[in-house]
Amino acid sequence: MVEVLHRYVTVRGQRVFYREAGAHEAPTLVLLHGFPSSSRMFRNLIPELADRFHVIAPDHLGFGNSDAPSVDAFTYTFDALTDITEALLAQLGIARYALYVQDYGAPVGWRLALRTPDAITAVITQSGNAYEDGFVPEFWKPVRAYWENPGPQTEPGVRSALSLDAIRWQYLHGVDRPELVDPDTWAADHRDVNRPGNDLVQLALFRDYAGNPPLYPQVQAYFRERQVPLLAVWGDGDEIFGPDGARAFTRDLPDAEIHLVPGGGHFLLESHLDTVAGHVRAFLTTTGSPA
Template identity: 40%
Template sequence: MKKLSIFRRLFILLFGLSISAQAEDLSYVRYGTENIDGLNIFYREAGDPSKQAVVLLHGFPTSSHMYRDFLSELGDEFYLIAPDYPGYGYSDKKSVKEYTYTFDNVAETMNQFFIRRGLNNYVIMIQGFGAPVGFQLATKHPEKVAGFIVMNGNIYGEGLVKETIEFLKEELTPENETKKMKTDFSLKTLKWQHTHSTRNPKAINPDA
């Protein structure tokens, strides 16, 4: 009986250590939401929060979905977190009367999101629309930004195409705004942005 008791104690101890080791493995991708001023902001994260944080700011016309492979591959080395902006992905989509959709405001929402998540020092990875959001964060809170990973993110006028600059200079009216929205946000245009210049369009994940 005494030997059985010792055996059982050792089994429980080893089993407990195994469970503990599994619980400490945070490299897998996890999902959640944070409520920021009445907005539910969806996010994906991977890695141990005690490691160097890298915030992944998505571009247009995407969401945090674009970073799914980064999260699954690098969660063992860094703490990665990828939120969806308001109006994108799984985050709340408020009307323009309820939320001001400007880069300044989105950047402030992201700042509040990172504060809620306990992030005070992070590297910013940016692409497309993520550039003006990320650079606004860095301008207003430089003490929090440890560095940048930039993928085709514009910070200068020359980086914008002529058509975009001309549209920005136009007086905004319901007519030209509606015309631009119908063109840029049509399903045909969104598919083109994902598949243009790709060697094998059939390899593009339709989940995007």
């Protein structure tokens, strides 16, 4: 039985929660979660990988068990979330690692890669977008409207993403066997993002997400220059970041390994854990494991 440790550490004055498993001397894999979840989304994947890898999965500030300071006490941007993650890894003595990104984890991961490209040994992306191709227009229409004109006319379109129905949709849409998805997942996420004041945290990050697509050319240049080993494993039914976003990686990384999992959605690990774990283990073992 693999032991998964649940730890807290103070980073830049904020209490950050992270899950950790595996031997410290093993190659490190850093897992970065997306909206509206937390490192909880990796709870079943971590034991599948920890026999061969040292796995670290933090909660971003404002999510899960990490601190959620008010918007008056902390400026919520993806740069700031990256600052916290970078400082956490430094405190833990992690200098080289493979990176697993999903949803919000991607803009944090891409910033880490741009800041310290020599630290990244491989990338696994599960609906972690880096191309305009990945945006599903219907889903992103209200978000883009909020980017362009944040205010009372556009806020309801993004605030609705905090509702129980919207979060449930993220977990179930496109999934061929929804009965495999634990209802506790969306219930826990809904509870966490609706803590007092956390709605303003999420609105701040929705606004700041507008700064991520303009970063994509730098990220793509990093891919071309570094030719980092990359595995994209996405649900083919994801209608937040669609399959075209996975295929697009091959434009800059011709050797990228792309797997579109039939019957999978945005939170692919909930319904297709064994498939994803198998791809990740094979990828890291053959091409992407840190030296």
